[in-house]
Amino acid sequence: MSWINRFIAVFRSTRLDAELNEELQFHLDSRSRDGMSPAEARRALGGYDRAIEASRDADRIRWVESASRDLRYALRTLRANPLFTLTAVFSLALGIGGNAAVFTLLRISLWKPLPVRHPEQIVQLVRKTAESDSDGSYSYVVFRQIRDAARRFGDVAATAGFGLRRFGTDGTSSERIIGEAVSGNYFSLLAVDPVLGRLIGPEDDRATGGNAVVVLSYRFWSRRFQADPSVIGRAVWYRESPYTVIGVASKGFAGVEAETEVDVWGPISAEVPKEWLVGPHYNWLRLLGRVRPGVNLAAMQGVLDSVFRMHMARDVLPRVLEPHRSAVAKHRLVVRRASSGIATTGRRYREPLLVLFGVVALVLLISCANVANLILARHAARAREFAVRMALGAGRMRITMQLLAESLLLAATGAAVGVVVAIPACRLLVSLLPQSTPPVAYQLQPDAVVFAFTATLAAVTAVLFGVAPALGATKIAWTSGTRATWRPRLGRVLVAGQLSVSVLLLIGAGLFLGTLRNIQAVDLGFHPRRLTTFNVSFPKGTPQVRARQSFVAIRESLERAPGIEGVTYSWPGLFTSGGWSTPVEREDGPAAPGNQEEVGALSVGPNFFAIAGMELLQGRYPTERETNPPVALINEKLSHHLFGAESPVGHRIRLPQNQSELREIIGVVRDANHYDVRGTSWKMVYLPGDREGSFLVRSGGDQAQTFTTIRDAVAAAGASAQIEKLGTVDDLILGTLGRERLVAALSTIFGVLATLLAVIGLYGVLAYSVSRRTAEMGIRMALGAQPSHVRRLVLGETATMLAAGIGTGLVVAGAATRLVSTLLYGIKPIDASVFAGAAAILGATAVLAAYLPARRASRIDPMVALRHE
Amino acid sequence: MGKSKHKNDRLQGTLDLLVLRTLSSRGRMHGYAITLHIEQISQDALHLEEGSLYPALRRMTQAGWLRDDWGASENNRRARYYSITAAGRKQLAEEEKNWTELTEAVSRVLQFA
Numbered sequence: 003m004s005w006i007n008r009f010i011a012v013f014r015s016t017r018l019d020a021e022l023n024e025e026l027q028f029h030l031d032s033r034s035r036d037g038m039s040p041a042e043a044r045r046a047l048g049g050y051d052r053a054i055e056a057s058r059d060a061d062r063i064r065w066v067e068s069a070s071r072d073l074r075y076a077l078r079t080l081r082a083n084p085l086f087t088l089t090a091v092f093s094l095a096l097g098i099g100g101n102a103a104v105f106t107l108l109r110i111s112l113w114k115p116l117p118v119r120h121p122e123q124i125v126q127l128v129r130k131t132a133e134s135d136s137d138g139s140y141s142y143v144v145f146r147q148i149r150d151a152a153r154r155f156g157d158v159a160a161t162a163g164f165g166l167r168r169f170g171t172d173g174t175s176s177e178r179i180i181g182e183a184v185s186g187n188y189f190s191l192l193a194v195d196p197v198l199g200r201l202i203g204p205e206d207d208r209a210t211g212g213n214a215v216v217v218l219s220y221r222f223w224s225r226r227f228q229a230d231p232s233v234i235g236r237a238v239w240y241r242e243s244p245y246t247v248i249g250v251a252s253k254g255f256a257g258v259e260a261e262t263e264v265d266v267w268g269p270i271s272a273e274v275p276k277e278w279l280v281g282p283h284y285n286w287l288r289l290l291g292r293v294r295p296g297v298n299l300a301a302m303q304g305v306l307d308s309v310f311r312m313h314m315a316r317d318v319l320p321r322v323l324e325p326h327r328s329a330v331a332k333h334r335l336v337v338r339r340a341s342s343g344i345a346t347t348g349r350r351y352r353e354p355l356l357v358l359f360g361v362v363a364l365v366l367l368i369s370c371a372n373v374a375n376l377i378l379a380r381h382a383a384r385a386r387e388f389a390v391r392m393a394l395g396a397g398r399m400r401i402t403m404q405l406l407a408e409s410l411l412l413a414a415t416g417a418a419v420g421v422v423v424a425i426p427a428c429r430l431l432v433s434l435l436p437q438s439t440p441p442v443a444y445q446l447q448p449d450a451v452v453f454a455f456t457a458t459l460a461a462v463t464a465v466l467f468g469v470a471p472a473l474g475a476t477k478i479a480w481t482s483g484t485r486a487t488w489r490p491r492l493g494r495v496l497v498a499g500q501l502s503v504s505v506l507l508l509i510g511a512g513l514f515l516g517t518l519r520n521i522q523a524v525d526l527g528f529h530p531r532r533l534t535t536f537n538v539s540f541p542k543g544t545p546q547v548r549a550r551q552s553f554v555a556i557r558e559s560l561e562r563a564p565g566i567e568g569v570t571y572s573w574p575g576l577f578t579s580g581g582w583s584t585p586v587e588r589e590d591g592p593a594a595p596g597n598q599e600e601v602g603a604l605s606v607g608p609n610f611f612a613i614a615g616m617e618l619l620q621g622r623y624p625t626e627r628e629t630n631p632p633v634a635l636i637n638e639k640l641s642h643h644l645f646g647a648e649s650p651v652g653h654r655i656r657l658p659q660n661q662s663e664l665r666e667i668i669g670v671v672r673d674a675n676h677y678d679v680r681g682t683s684w685k686m687v688y689l690p691g692d693r694e695g696s697f698l699v700r701s702g703g704d705q706a707q708t709f710t711t712i713r714d715a716v717a718a719a720g721a722s723a724q725i726e727k728l729g730t731v732d733d734l735i736l737g738t739l740g741r742e743r744l745v746a747a748l749s750t751i752f753g754v755l756a757t758l759l760a761v762i763g764l765y766g767v768l769a770y771s772v773s774r775r776t777a778e779m780g781i782r783m784a785l786g787a788q789p790s791h792v793r794r795l796v797l798g799e800t801a802t803m804l805a806a807g808i809g810t811g812l813v814v815a816g817a818a819t820r821l822v823s824t825l826l827y828g829i830k831p832i833d834a835s836v837f838a839g840a841a842a843i844l845g846a847t848a849v850l851a852a853y854l855p856a857r858r859a860s861r862i863d864p865m866v867a868l869r870h871e
Numbered sequence: 872m873g874k875s876k877h878k879n880d881r882l883q884g885t886l887d888l889l890v891l892r893t894l895s896s897r898g899r900m901h902g903y904a905i906t907l908h909i910e911q912i913s914q915d916a917l918h919l920e921e922g923s924l925y926p927a928l929r930r931m932t933q934a935g936w937l938r939d940d941w942g943a944s945e946n947n948r949r950a951r952y953y954s955i956t957a958a959g960r961k962q963l964a965e966e967e968k969n970w971t972e973l974t975e976a977v978s979r980v981l982q983f984a
Contacts, residue, residue, distance in 0.1 A: 025902060025951045026925060028944070032903040035946070048922030056926035 022057050026050060068400075072407035079408060086380060087412070090373045093759065094416025094463060095423065097369030100362035100752070102420050102448070102456045103427035108355055109451060110260055110444050111348030115341045117254040119193040120292075125299065126340035127158060127289035127306065131333055138333060139285045142270070142278060144313050145185070146209070148289065148335070151309040155302040156293040159192075160185040162270050162286055164262055168541075170239040179222070179265040181240065182257055183273040189217075189251070191292050192258070198223075199234040199249030202269050206248075209279055212272030214245045220253040222265035240266065241273065242541055258290060258343040261442040282317040288344065291337070303337040310335040347442055351435065354745045357822055361510065361752045364503045366463065368756050371496040372763045373412065374467035378493050379770040381405070381471055402472045409468025410461070417460035421448060424456075434744045493767045494803055500760035501807025501848065502814065504753070505840050509815045510822070511753035512836035513829055514746040520828035521742055526735075527637075527674025527683060529615030533731040534699045534708050535575055538716060538723050552719040553694050559715045565703045566711060570607040573695025575727075576614075576676045577734040586687055588644055589654040589664055601640055602684035603657070604676065605693040611635070611671060613700045621651040621669030624690040633690060634665040637673045640685035657687070665689070679738060680827060696727070705730065745825055757844060761851045764803065768796060768855040780864045789860035796859050800852035808841050815840075886927050888970060891936065891955060891963040899954040901944060902928060928953055936962050 026047070033043035047053055080087045115121035127148065129138035140148070140160070149158040167181035186207030194201065197220060206213040216238065218227070227233045236247050245268065257264035270287070271279055278284040293302065314333065322330050342348075348355075381388075388401055428446050435442055448456075470492060538556060540549045560569045574582055583600045608626045611618065624633055634655060641650045654664040675683040701708040709728060716725045736743065772779070779792055819831035829836070893908050894900060900908070905928075906921055931937045936959030944950040955963070 021951070022925075022929075024949065028901070028948060028950050029903045029906070029921070029925075031948070032944075046921050048920055053922040053925050056923070057929045059926070 019054075019058070022054055026053060069403075069407070072404045073411060075404060076408040076411045080411060083380070086376060090376055090412050091415050091419060093369040093372045094413060094460075095419035096755065096759075097362070097366030097420075098413075098417045098456060098459055098463065099420030099423040099427060101359075101366055101459055102417075102424035102452060103431065104355065104359045104362050105455050106424055106428050106446065106448055106452050107431055107444075108348075108359065109449075110446060111355070112345055112352060113342055114260065114449075114451075116192070116258060116343045117252075121341040122339075123156070123292045123295065124192070124340050124343075125291045125293055126338050126344060127291055128336045128338050129285075129310075129333055130336050131329075137288075140287045140289055141282050141285050142209075142287060143280065143282045143317070144310060145287050145289060147309055147313055148306055151306055152291060152302070155297045155305075156291055157187060157191045158289055158291040159188040160270060160287040160289055161188060161258065162273065162288075164257065164259075164264055167241050167266070168239070169266065171236075172239075180262060181266045181268060182264045183270040184267050185270055185287075186212075188267070188290075191290065192255075193292075194255045195252045196249040197252055198231055199247070201249050201251060202267060207269035207271045209271065211276070211279075212269035214243060214272050215248045215269065216240055216245045217249045217251055217267045218247060219251055219256050219263070219265055219267075221256065221263065223250045226265075240268065242543065245272075256445075258340075259346060260343055261345075261347040261444055263443055263445070282313070283321070290340065290344075299337050299339070303335065306337065307335040347435065351741065351744070354741055354825065357745065357825065358748055361507060361749060364507060365752050365756050365759070366459075367466075368500045368503050368759045368763075370463050370467040371500045372759050372766075374471055375493050375496050375763050375766055377405075377409070377467065377471040378474065378496075379766065381474065382770070382774065405472035406464070406468050409464040409472070413460040413464035413468075416463070417456050421453070421456050424448065424452075431744075431748075434747060435740055493770075494799075497760070497764050497767050498803045498807040498810070500756075500763050501804060501844060502809075502811035504756045504760040505808050505811025505844055506815045506818065507749065507753040507756045508840035508844060509811075509819065509836055511746075511749040512840055513819060513822070513826055513831070513833060514742070514749045516829040516833065516836060517825070517827045518739070518742045518746040521679050521739060524675075524679050526679070527616060527672050528676075530576075530731040530735055532701055532705075533576075533614070534701060534705070534712065534729070535696050535731055535734065536699075536712060536716075536728040537575070537696050537726040538694075538719075539726050540724070541722055544722075549723075550694075552723045555719045556697070556715050556723070559718060560697075560699060560712065563711045563715065565701055565707055567700045567702055568609055568613040569697065569699050570610045570613045571695050571697050572607065572610060573605040573693045575696025576698070576731055577678075577738060578696065578727075583684075584657050584687075586640065586644070586655055586657055586685075589656060602677070602686045603689060604686065605689050605691045605695065607692065607698075608690075610688070610690075610698070613698060614674075616674055617672040619670045619672055620649060621667070623669060632663055632665040633668045635669045635671055635688040635690075636667055637671050637683070637686040637688075639673050639683065640687060641670050643685055655687070679735060698731075741825070742827070757847060760807075760844075761847050764800065764848055765851040765855065767803075768800065768852055769858075771799070772796060772855045772859045775859075776862060779859050779862045780866070783862060784864035792862070793856045793860040796856035797849070797852055800848065800856075804845060804848050808844060811844075812837060812841060885970075886923065887931060887936075888963070888966040890924070890927065890931065891959055891966065894937065894953060894955040895960060895963055899942075899952050901942075901950040901952050903950075905953070931959070934962075935959075 029047065030040065030043045030050075033046065034040055038046070044050055116124060118124070127140075129140055131138040142160070145158070145160045152158045162183035164180050164182040166178045169177045169179040169181070184202060184207075186202060186204035189201040190203070196217075199217075201217050202215065206215050218233070223229055223233065233247050234249065237244050238247055239245070251267070256262075274286070278286065293299065311334075314330070319327055319331055391401060392398065425446055425448060432442060432444055432446070474492060538553065540552070557569050557571075560566050582603045582605075584603045586601050586603075608624075610616075611623050619638065621635070624635070636644075636650060636655075644650065644655070645653065650667045650670060652667065654666050656664050671688070673683040674686070676686075677684070697712075699708065699712065701711075712728060713725060716723050782792060782795075783789075815837065816832055823831045889909050890905060893905055893912075897908065902925060906924060928937065928939075932939050932953070936956060937953045938956050939951055939953050941949055942952045
């Protein structure tokens with residue numbers, strides 16, 4: 003391929019030139035050896051230089067050569083101005099890096115195809131629930147029916163989702179790994195191959211019970227067994243039972259959720275009790291499908307949804323009570339494309355991530371404007387260089403190209419630095435996501451797509467900040483010859499633009515911070531400060547009595563421990579994802595329809611109300627272990643609902659789904675929210691009892707000391723009790739605010755950053771303008787202008803830019819903030835104080851930045867200034 | 872490589888033909904030797920434009936018809952030697968065919984016009 007050779011030749015030009023010279027010199031020397039005079043020999047050659055030039059052209063491509071020469075020249079120019087180069091590269095790295103980071107996260111959490119064959123054929127069969135924004139799960143019974151009905155479209159497999167599981171090889175199971183239970187056709191549906199042995203097949207997963215076999219992920223096999231092939235057939239302990247390792251899945255495959263790397267797969271029917279396989283009320287499976295090419299998804303959804311709803315109507319709904327029934331009756335089966343897998347976390351944070359993507363794009367725009375301004379200022383200083391070169395015959399195109407080469411080089415360097423910082427930035431983003439079990443663990447590696455994105459971004463930015471100044475530069479030189487003057491009109495427009503984007507971002511930050519503040523200020527009805535919670539679990543098969551003893555022992559030893567003010571427990575725990583809701587009715591029968599409405603229920607241990615800090619409004623707290631005769635406390639809302647203005651104390655209620663025994667109401671507590679900060683508090687019933695759930699510890703002093711005390715107490719209790727989910731209630735609450743915190747933190751960071759960049763841009767333009775106008779200022783002063791007058795001149799220039807920038811920003815924000823209204827809480831998209839605050843902050847910062855150049859202008863010594871040129 | 876075949880450029884084609892023919896019959900030669908050889912064979916009837924020989928050699932090397940390497944000349948100086956490649960021989964056959972057709976056509980015109 004000759005053009006490739008010629009292309010390569012461009013980069014070896016020094017050597018090639020030397021070779022050509024040597025070849026022609028040899029020719030001339032040979033001529034004179036054969037008796038020709040040197041002059042004659044040169045004439046015969048028809049011009050030495052022409053021959054060189056023509057041979058050189060034959061050897062390489064001319065435009066590539068000039069491009070490479072431009073790049074080398076640009077490199078030299080940039081190296082000669084390190085301050086300019088560093089500022090520009092820093093600006094661009096920030097902008098490009100931020101974009102690369104958010105793009106990487108979006109790609110990995112939402113867009114990256116699963117490492118399986120034909121990922122575009124993979125779909126998820128989502129159970130859409132009306133009650134919550136999270137998807138529901140399916141029972142094993144309905145899975146079999148859906149699977150049978152789906153045969154003509156493709157195949158459907160089930161996964162039970164994953165969790166931390168116990169694992170071991172020496173008869174104990176002390177290690178915690180991530181396990182996933184899958185249906186027998188899971189691997190064949192995904193078209194994942196074994197590296198070793200075989201994968202779970204239909205014969206391992208039968209409705210009558212499955213085989214106790216496990217498949218290891220490639221990474222787990224490498225990490226835990228050092229990729230030992232003899233692991234096949236080995237017995238391991240998994241979930242407290244002996245299992246046999248049958249194979250290792252293909253390298254790179256780690257389950258269908260990007261945020262979790264599965265270590266071990268087992269057959270679903272082997273992992274669960276029998277009744278889960280036959281009861282239509284046990285919902286624990288998520289369904290994935292592979293559709294044949296050309297299948298109409300809408301038709302498939304229609305068929306499967308009707309199968310699902312028929313099953314619900316026949317086998318499930320008759321046993322569900324009102325008003326739950328009407329909600330469950332609205333459940334639908336939806337077929338969704340899932341080439342990137344289930345992407346739970348990605349879908350949950352999709353909206354904030356897209357907002358963030360917009361924010362970083364705006365920051366990049368500001369970076370571009372900043373660099374364009376820097377370049378403009380530099381071009382003004384180089385106007386003479388351009389004019390001279392054009393006078394000597396350089397084409398306008400050549401100079402423009404050469405300036406663009408500089409831009410490209412800057413952008414490429416910025417992008418390179420940006421990619422390097424993108425991955426740590428991405429990690430930071432992920433660490434801001436709320437804690438979950440198992441923790442979110444994305445494989446954050448930039449891939450070809452990320453690199454391509456960044457490269458494109460670099461090219462686009464180079465054009466954005468490079469073209470206008472480059473064209474402007476030659477225009478200056480063209481029109482005004484060697485006496486170039488600098489008219490910073492473009493610069494001013496750019497600064498105004500930067501200021502308006504900054505206002506927009508500051509307003510966003512203000513709104514999101516306000517949202518976070520509003521949510522955190524919500525009165526929960528109890529005091530979460532200094533409350534620590536944890537669960538205790540026992541190995542399977544521990545006798546109930548033994549577990550009970552340990553539980554009591556832990557409680558008693560904690561009560562005696564120094565620094566602990568109180569110990570109690572509740573079931574379910576506070577701010578955990580699971581809740582318990584149950585219908586409640588008055589003893590004297592359902593007086594009014596709706597009396598049976600679902601209310602939240604909490605089984606609480608001794609002193610729960612005092613320890614949680616809940617206020618008693620009527621009646622009394624239960625005494626220690628008051629369970630017989632059965633009593634209950636209710637909150638204001640439920641009291642009002644069941645008894646209106648009447649005092650409920652002394653009345654009796656019944657929980658028809660739970661033993662139906664009558665309970666006497668002994669007290670009313672203030673409304674409290676134990677589930678979700680954003681929601682309104684539920685109607686609640688509190689049942690004093692000894693049902694073991696999550697411990698709740700109020701402590702006085704140091705939090706770390708409290709954790710140690712708790713760990714020691716659990717370790718001392720014996721029966722191989724294991725501590726789980728140890729943490730403060732405050733952290734649990736914060737965990738539920740992950741989205742708000744993420745958005746608030748990032749919008750603030752980027753708002754401040756954008757303001758900083760814009761103000762630097764403003765300062766740059768003013769400082770440059772002042773230094774270019776030194777002579778003018780000097781003359782004004784010499785003619786009697788006061789320093790204050792000169793100062794006003796510069797500040798006036800600022801005021802115009804500020805007014806234009808902030809004005810535009812406010813108008814744009816007025817329209818744009820509506821786009822994020824779903825992310826706001828307790829604050830309107832157009833909040834006067836936030837808008838005013840953002841404008842004030844930016845205005846004050848900008849005036850501060852303008853003051854320095856203004857003061858310098860006012861201190862110009864007329865004599866020095868006049869000698870300036 | 873269709874683009875490198877210069878179908879219409881007779882003059883250049885002629886130079887290529889002479890160089891390829893020379894290298895095909897005489898083997899590996901340096902530029903100066905090629906110049907001398909062509910002058911000698913044509914008995915100075917074809918006066919080679921020496922300045923265009925070297926660009927032509929570079930061009931034909933890039934096109935893959937020639938291979939170049941450095942070696943010692945008769946008087947022990949470093950010189951660039953050229954030899955013909957398989958692709959060059961194919962090109963030579965093509966050029967010879969074109970040339971024969973052209974000269975036959977021209978002589979027919981001269982005879983019968």
